[in-house]
Amino acid sequence: MNKNQFKYFLLLVWMVLFQTITISQIKIHKHLTVNDGLVHSQITSLMQDSKGYMWIGTLGGLSRWDGIKYKNYYTHNGLPSSRIMDIAETSDGTIFLAAYGGGVLKIKNDVMDTISISDGLLNNNISQIEIDKNGNLFFFGNSGSISILKDGKIHDYGSKINFPKYDIWDAKISKSGILYCATQNGLVIVKNDSIKILNSNDGLLADLIWSVSTTNDSVIYVGTNRGINKIKNGLITTVQFKKNPIVSPAFKIHIVQNKKIYFATNNGIYIKDKNEVTQLEKKHGLSSNDNWTLTADENGTLYFGSNGSGISIYDPNESIVNFTKESGLEDEKIISITEDNFGSKFFGTKTGLVKLKNNKLKKYFFGKDRRSNIIDVLYKNQKGEILLGTKNGLKIFENNSIKNYKINSDLPITEIFSIGESENGELYFSTSYGVYSLIDNKVKRIKYFDNFSSNYIMTILVLENSEIYFGSFDMGLFVYKNNQYIQLTTKEGLSDNSINCFLQMEDSRILIGTQNGINILEDYSIIDTIDINDGLSNNAITGINKNKNGKLFISTYKGINIITNFDEKQMSIRKITHDDGLVYDNCINGASFLDRDEKLWIGTAKGVSNYNSKVDKSISRSPKIYLTGLEIFNEEYSIDKLVKEKELDYNQNYLKFIYTGINLSSPKKIGYKYKLKGVDKDWIDSKDSYANYTNLDKGKYSFEVKAQNEWGYWSEPSSISFVINPAWWNTWWFRLLVISFLGLLLWLIFQYRLNYLIKLERLRTKISEDLHDNIGSGLSQISILTSLMDNQVSGEKTEVKESLKKVNSISDSLIESMSDIVWLINPQKKSLQELILRIRSSYHEILEFSQIDFVIENIDALAEISLPLNYRQNLYLILKEVVNNSIKYSEADLLQLEINIKKNILEIIFTDNGKGFEIEKIKFGNGLKNIKKRADAIGAKLDYFSKLGKGTKITFNGRIK
Numbered sequence: 028m029n030k031n032q033f034k035y036f037l038l039l040v041w042m043v044l045f046q047t048i049t050i051s052q053i054k055i056h057k058h059l060t061v062n063d064g065l066v067h068s069q070i071t072s073l074m075q076d077s078k079g080y081m082w083i084g085t086l087g088g089l090s091r092w093d094g095i096k097y098k099n100y101y102t103h104n105g106l107p108s109s110r111i112m113d114i115a116e117t118s119d120g121t122i123f124l125a126a127y128g129g130g131v132l133k134i135k136n137d138v139m140d141t142i143s144i145s146d147g148l149l150n151n152n153i154s155q156i157e158i159d160k161n162g163n164l165f166f167f168g169n170s171g172s173i174s175i176l177k178d179g180k181i182h183d184y185g186s187k188i189n190f191p192k193y194d195i196w197d198a199k200i201s202k203s204g205i206l207y208c209a210t211q212n213g214l215v216i217v218k219n220d221s222i223k224i225l226n227s228n229d230g231l232l233a234d235l236i237w238s239v240s241t242t243n244d245s246v247i248y249v250g251t252n253r254g255i256n257k258i259k260n261g262l263i264t265t266v267q268f269k270k271n272p273i274v275s276p277a278f279k280i281h282i283v284q285n286k287k288i289y290f291a292t293n294n295g296i297y298i299k300d301k302n303e304v305t306q307l308e309k310k311h312g313l314s315s316n317d318n319w320t321l322t323a324d325e326n327g328t329l330y331f332g333s334n335g336s337g338i339s340i341y342d343p344n345e346s347i348v349n350f351t352k353e354s355g356l357e358d359e360k361i362i363s364i365t366e367d368n369f370g371s372k373f374f375g376t377k378t379g380l381v382k383l384k385n386n387k388l389k390k391y392f393f394g395k396d397r398r399s400n401i402i403d404v405l406y407k408n409q410k411g412e413i414l415l416g417t418k419n420g421l422k423i424f425e426n427n428s429i430k431n432y433k434i435n436s437d438l439p440i441t442e443i444f445s446i447g448e449s450e451n452g453e454l455y456f457s458t459s460y461g462v463y464s465l466i467d468n469k470v471k472r473i474k475y476f477d478n479f480s481s482n483y484i485m486t487i488l489v490l491e492n493s494e495i496y497f498g499s500f501d502m503g504l505f506v507y508k509n510n511q512y513i514q515l516t517t518k519e520g521l522s523d524n525s526i527n528c529f530l531q532m533e534d535s536r537i538l539i540g541t542q543n544g545i546n547i548l549e550d551y552s553i554i555d556t557i558d559i560n561d562g563l564s565n566n567a568i569t570g571i572n573k574n575k576n577g578k579l580f581i582s583t584y585k586g587i588n589i590i591t592n593f594d595e596k597q598m599s600i601r602k603i604t605h606d607d608g609l610v611y612d613n614c615i616n617g618a619s620f621l622d623r624d625e626k627l628w629i630g631t632a633k634g635v636s637n638y639n640s641k642v643d644k645s646i647s648r649s650p651k652i653y654l655t656g657l658e659i660f661n662e663e664y665s666i667d668k669l670v671k672e673k674e675l676d677y678n679q680n681y682l683k684f685i686y687t688g689i690n691l692s693s694p695k696k697i698g699y700k701y702k703l704k705g706v707d708k709d710w711i712d713s714k715d716s717y718a719n720y721t722n723l724d725k726g727k728y729s730f731e732v733k734a735q736n737e738w739g740y741w742s743e744p745s746s747i748s749f750v751i752n753p754a755w756w757n758t759w760w761f762r763l764l765v766i767s768f769l770g771l772l773l774w775l776i777f778q779y780r781l782n783y784l785i786k787l788e789r790l791r792t793k794i795s796e797d798l799h800d801n802i803g804s805g806l807s808q809i810s811i812l813t814s815l816m817d818n819q820v821s822g823e824k825t826e827v828k829e830s831l832k833k834v835n836s837i838s839d840s841l842i843e844s845m846s847d848i849v850w851l852i853n854p855q856k857k858s859l860q861e862l863i864l865r866i867r868s869s870y871h872e873i874l875e876f877s878q879i880d881f882v883i884e885n886i887d888a889l890a891e892i893s894l895p896l897n898y899r900q901n902l903y904l905i906l907k908e909v910v911n912n913s914i915k916y917s918e919a920d921l922l923q924l925e926i927n928i929k930k931n932i933l934e935i936i937f938t939d940n941g942k943g944f945e946i947e948k949i950k951f952g953n954g955l956k957n958i959k960k961r962a963d964a965i966g967a968k969l970d971y972f973s974k975l976g977k978g979t980k981i982t983f984n985g986r987i988k
Contacts (some may be wrong), residue, residue, distance in 0.1 A: 055312025056608045057340035059083075064097035066090040067109075070332025073322040074114040076122060079651040079689030081324065083338065084111030089124065093687050094694025095716075105139040107132055108151075115156040115164070123164060125153040131166055142166075147181035149174045155198045157206075167195040167208065188220045197238045197250075197279075205244050209236035214249055230263035231256050232272075240280035240288075248288060250277025255290055255297070266290075266297070268304045273297055279320040281329075287343065289329060291318040296331055296341075307331075307341065314339045326646050326692045342692075346643030347608035351634035355388050356381065361630030364620040365405040365413060372628060373413055373424070374635055375402030375618075380415065380429060393422060393429040398442075404617065406446040408454070416443030416456065434468055445617075447487030447495065455495060457484035462497070475512050476505075486617070488529035488537070496537065498526025504539060506551060513551060520553030522546055527616050530571040530579075538579075540568030545581065562600035563588050570619030572627060578640065580627050582614035587629060587638065591739075599739035603638065606695055610634040649742040650697055650734040656685030669749055677754040680723040686716055686745065688734030696737040704729040725753035859933075860889035862899060863924065866906050873914060874922075881910075884925045892928065894987065901961040902985070905969075908958050909937050909981055917941025917979060935983040943973045 059065050067087030074082045083090040089100040089111050100106050107129025115123045122134040130143035130151045142148055150168035157165045164176040165184065171192045173185035184190075193210035200206050206217035213226030213234050226234045231251055238250035247258040248266075255266040255277045265272045275292035282288050288299040295308040295316045308316055315336035323329050329341040350356045356374075363375035372383040379400045380391045393399035396419060404416030414432065415422035421432040421443055447455040454465040455473075462473040462484050476482040476497075483500035490496075497505040503516035503524040516524050523543035530538040537548040544558030544566045558566050563583065570582035579590040586604035605612050611631035618630025627638040657666040660681045669675070688697040700710040701718045705728045711718070718732070728751065731744040755761055867881055874881050894902065906924075913922055919941030927934040962969045967985030 054307065054345050055339050055341050057606075058314045058337055059092070059340070060314070060337035063337075064090075064099070065092075065337055066097070066099040066101070068333075068335050068337050070320055070334075070338055072111055072113045072125075073320050073330050073332050073338075074116065075322065075324045075691070076116045077120055078653065079325070079691070081330070081691060082114045082122065082124075083332070084114055084124065086110050092691075093689050094691045094697075096687075105132070107141045107143065112154045113156045115158055117158060117164070118162060123156050125156050125166070127152055127154060131156070142176070142181070147174070149183055149185065154194075154196055157198050157200045159200050159204065160202070165198065165200070165206075167198045169194050171195070171210075188217060188222060190217070190222065191215065191224070196236065199239050199241060201241050201244050203244055207239045207241065207247065209239045209249070211235055214239060214247075225258075225263075232265065237276055237278045238280045238291075240282050242282050242286075248280050248282070248290075250280050250290060250292075252276045255280075266299060266304065268297060268306060273304075278318070281321050281323060283323050283327065289321055289323075291321045291331060293317040293334075296321070296329075298343075312339065312341075324691050325648060328692050342608075344642050344644055345608065346639045347603070348637045348639075349608070349610040349634055350383075350388070350637070351610060354634070356634055357390060359634045360615070360632045361618050361635045362401075362403055362615055363405040363416075363618050364628045364630050364635070365407050366620065366622045367407060367413055368411040370623060372620075372622065373405055374630065375405045375415065377401045380405075380424065391424070391427070391429055393417070399429075401442075404443055404446050404456075406448070408448055409452055414446060414454075416446055418442040421456065434465065434470055444483060444485055445487045445498075447489045449489045449493060449495075450491055455487050455489060457482075457487065457497075459483070486526060486528050488531065490531060496529055498529060498539070499524070501525055504548075515548075515551070515553070520546070522556050522558070527568055528571050530573060532573075538571050540571050540581075542567050544568065545571070557590075561598065562602075564602045564604065569614045569616040570629075572619060572621040574621060574625045574640065580619070580621065580638075580640075582619040582629055584613050586612045587614065587619075587627070589640065597739075601737050601739070602696060607693065608636075609638075610636045645738045646692060646736055647738070647740050648736070649740040650688040650690035650736050652686060652688045652732060652734040652742045652745045654684065654730075654732065654745050654747055655687045658683040658685070666747070670747060673749050675749060675751050677725060677752055677757070680721075680751055682720045682723065684718045684720075684730050684732070684747075686718075686732045688716070688742070690734070690736050693737040698735040699732060700735070700741075701730070701732040704731070723751055725751050725757065858890055859892040859894055859926070860886060862894070862903055863889065863906075863926065866903070866910060869907065870910055870914065877914065879914065879920050879922060881922045882924070884923070885927065888928065889926060892933075892987070898965050898985075898987065901965045902967075902983075905958050905961050905983065906935070906937070912955075913937075913939045913941065913979070917943075919978065931986055931988065933983070933985050933987045937981045937983075938978060940978045943975045943977050943979055945975060946971055946973055 061068050065083065065085075066089060067085035069086040070083060071086060072084035076082060079093070081092045083092060086109065088102075088109050089106060091098040091100075102109050106126060108126035110127040111124050112127045113125040117123070120135065124132040124134070126132050128151055130141055130148050131153055133140040133142060143151055148166065150170065150172035152169040153166050154169075155167040157167070159165065166174040166176070168174075171185050171190040173190055173195070175182045175184045191210075191212070193212050193215065195208050195210050197209035198207065208215040208217070211234070213224045213231065214236050216223040216225070225231055231249060232255075233251040233253040235252035236249055237252065239247065241247045245260055249256040249258065254273045254275065257264050257266055267273065273290070273292070275294035277290045277292050277297075279291040280288065286301075290297040290299070293316065295306050295313060296318060298305045298307065307313055313331065313333070315333035317334040318331045319334050320332040321329060327343060329343060331339040331341065333339065351359055358376035358378045358381075360377055361374045362377065365373050367373065374381040374383070377400070379393075380402055382389045382391065398418040399420070399422065401418040402415050403418065404414075406414045406416070408414055413424040415424060415429065420441065421434070422429050423432045441458045441460045444457045444459070449455070452466065456463055456465065461482060462476045464471045464473060476484070479502055481499070481501055484497045485500050486498040488496040495507040497507070499505065501524050503514060503521055504526055506513040506515070515521055521539070521541065523541040525542040526539060527542065528540035530540075532538065535549075539546040539548055544556050544563070545568055546553050547555040547557070557563060563581065565583035565585035567584040568581060569584065570580075572580040574580070577591070577593065579593055581588040581590060586602055586609055589601040589603065591599045591601075603609055609629070609631075611633035613632055615630045615632065620628045622628060625640065627640065629636045629638065654666060657664045657669060659675070659679050661683070684701070686699070686701075688699060690697050699713045699716070701713060702710050703718075703720055705726055706720065706723070718730070727748070729746055729748040731746040733744040734742045863883055863886060867883060870881065910922065913919060917939045919939035921940045923938045925936040959969060962983070962985070965985055967983055970982040972980040972982070
């Protein structure tokens with residue numbers, strides 16, 4: 028046998044037989060390192076504070092972690108020493124840190140203060156901090172120094188009790204007040220200020236003690252340099268692992284509420300649960316076996332701080348077990364999964380069948396036929412047989428080997444995509460050549476699907492009522508009912524024509540898993556769709572399973588989704604991905620299976636995960652949510668200042684609120700809702716830890732934000748209220764000032780106008796008085812003197828007499844005109860009634876002498892109508908000219924003046940019963956021209972109506988105020 032033949036022989040033996048592998052389960056899959064932002068890799072202390080932050084002390088500084096981001100402290104930004112040995116928190120939220128070599132650092136509201144020797148501290152080399160039930164702080168350091176901070180003062184407790192000059196590496200104060208100190212020379216117990224020392228002479232494994240812990244004084248655990256001791260009621264024993272004493276130094280001990288005890292050693296983490304001790308090492312996922320410290324958060328998750336490899340995060344209730352190459356799985360791509368009647372699991376791969384039984388993996392092959400070993404479908408029929416749909420036809424797992432399924436009819440040897448079974452045992456399976464049914468080993472081709480160019484059926488569901496659901500690769504859904512087929516596609520409401528899986532609900536609804544969400548089918552109609560908008564991690568659905576409690580398990584291309592309260596408005600979706608321990612996010616289509624214990628098996632391209640929902644206890648504690656920052660126009664603004672002042676200026680209206688939700692168990696799955704009262708009507712969903720608002724108007728606002736954990740539990744909102752003040756030109760005082768100024772301005776204008784009018788009236792009065800008194804009297808004297816001189820001049824001096832008569836006539840005319848002017852400018856003579864009466868009185872003597880009647884109508888209605896001076900003057904002269912012409916030329920004995928006011932139109936109608944004239948033939952003299960000119964000056968209109976023998980009518984129409 029040559030070398031190649033020998034290799035072939037070995038391969039053949041391997042394929043004929045099977046491989047048996049014992050499974051090693053990986054438990055730890057989360058780590059924090061300097062690459063994530065951790066300040067340093069050598070972890071010396073861990074503590075979760077009351078706000079939810081995890082404080083991480085190292086030999087190179089301090090980190091505060093919120094689950095996603097780190098806030099790091101160094102000596103250049105406040106640490107008195109980079110070696111943080113211990114961390115404690117008081118009831119008021121103040122953080123105290125043992126900064127070895129620099130004393131104690133105190134942090135409250137991000138304000139730092141240092142306590143050192145200069146403040147009364149006995150020693151700057153502080154290694155441990157403890158708080159007693161009264162809130163007093165104990166600082167433990169080198170050479171037995173114990174300082175107490177009580178009532179704001181530091182006291183020397185070590186000297187008071189004569190504590191030996193031992194270096195103290197750990198300390199615990201029990202509920203009863205007993206102090207336990209781990210020192211270089213044994214365990215020092217202080218009770219009622221009296222000291223007792225236990226060391227190797229008393230049965231401890233070593234004198235050098237690194238750690239100590241107790242929940243009550245009856246049981247004490249002591250971590251020595253050579254192992255772990257337990258002291259119960261004074262009896263010292265040794266903690267053992269696999270019946271042998273643990274010989275590793277235990278640097279930290281942590282006792283959790285369920286009484287599990289965790290020991291951080293340089294040989295991994297030891298866990299004591301009652302009488303059983305287990306060990307976590309690097310092969311289980313620890314970043315390092317050398318661990319210095321540990322703590323647990325509020326959800327029970329453990330954090331192991333290593334010497335140089337950061338932090339390992341461990342969930343003691345780990346619900347996921349992974350099977351990969353490291354576990355012994357040769358081919359990690361799991362295509363299909365099922366279970367036999369005895370609870371053994373079967374995984375279909377591209378290289379054969381894997382059976383999991385009693386925690387062992389066995390692999391089976393179908394000879395050397397490569398295509399027969401590509402197992403696309405695994406199906407357990409009603410007989411309990413395991414059927415295999417391969418690339419080379421239908422197989423069966425029988426007597427621990429893979430065999431061809433016996434069929435008495437001709438069937439094309441082709442790949443099988445899906446298998447289903449009716450209540451009477453009839454099998455339905457789809458192939459690359461069509462769809463078939465099989466009963467009593469007889470094959471029947473379902474010819475209906477031959478009508479389609481693409482007849483790839485990827486999944487089959489057979490119901491008890493003999494309805495059959497066929498999900499195709501790209502033609503949608505086919506329902507066989509009463510010997511008829513119904514086809515549903517996107518036109519009928521499917522979200523996608525590619526169907527991957529089915530699930531029948533108790534109420535006969537069918538859940539359809541597509542490449543674009545889950546469709547809910549009721550009475551052959553799509554009634555709803557569930558997709559990423561409802562909270563799914565991905566729309567490509569590869570499997571749907573449901574347990575007895577109604578939980579739905581949805582496999583997708585991005586992890587699995589667990590849906591509770593499916594039929595309620597507040598449907599809850601929990602996502603599980605690689606970050607939570609899933610071996611790989613991309614779940615393979617058809618490779619999900621819920622076993623008899625209701626554990627979910629998920630096949631991926633990188634192995635298979637087993638998820639136990641019973642162990643995965645829901646966390647009802649909601650995340651803590653804090654408003655941690657504020658930016659205005661992208662510049663940092665103190666949120667504490669806004670909380671205090673509650674006001675912003677009008678130009679501080681571009682805001683970015685920054686908030687932090689703390690959920691260390693699953694920090695990347697925190698969901699947020701926020702709203703700004705005054706802007707948002709409803710809550711806004713977000714995955715971001717900030718919210719932007721731009722161009723806010725003046726007014727009152729209140730920003731609220733709340734956080735949701737991976738189980739759907741919401742926190743109470745954190746809020747901040749504030750006011751955006753209006754611009755100074757929009758303030759009430761500025762408006763009042765403007766109104767007052769405008770009022771004052773109007774008042775000044777009014778006063779100016781009033782004074783002007785008063786002065787004008789006074790001037791007009793004075794002018795009228797001066798004209799009347801001076802010029803009028805002078806003209807009257809001239810008229811009188813000319814009359815006297817005319818009487819004195821002899822009759823022969825006719826020329827002189829004629830001149831005197833002209834002078835007398837002129838003076839009389841001037842007196843008359845002066846009288847009119849004086850009357851017109853007199854401010855007391857404003858009304859239209861007085862103007863008309865003035866005209867009549869002016870012609871009273873002439874009218875009486877000429878025996879002419881002058882009738883005025885509606886004179887009483889004119890008393891309240893005032894006219895401006897210019898209007899009054901022109902109207903007066905127009906009417907006077909009209910009356911004068913009528914007296915001179917019309918030969919009338921009756922003059923009528925009718926005056927009407929229609930809204931703001933003044934209508935004056937003058938008529939006489941004189942001889943009249945022909946308007947076409949009359950030559951307009953200066954009098955008529957002046958009348959028209961004056962009418963135009965005041966925007967009035969004059970109309971003449973006259974006829975020989977019929978008198979004259981003149982109409983005046985003018986607009987008045």
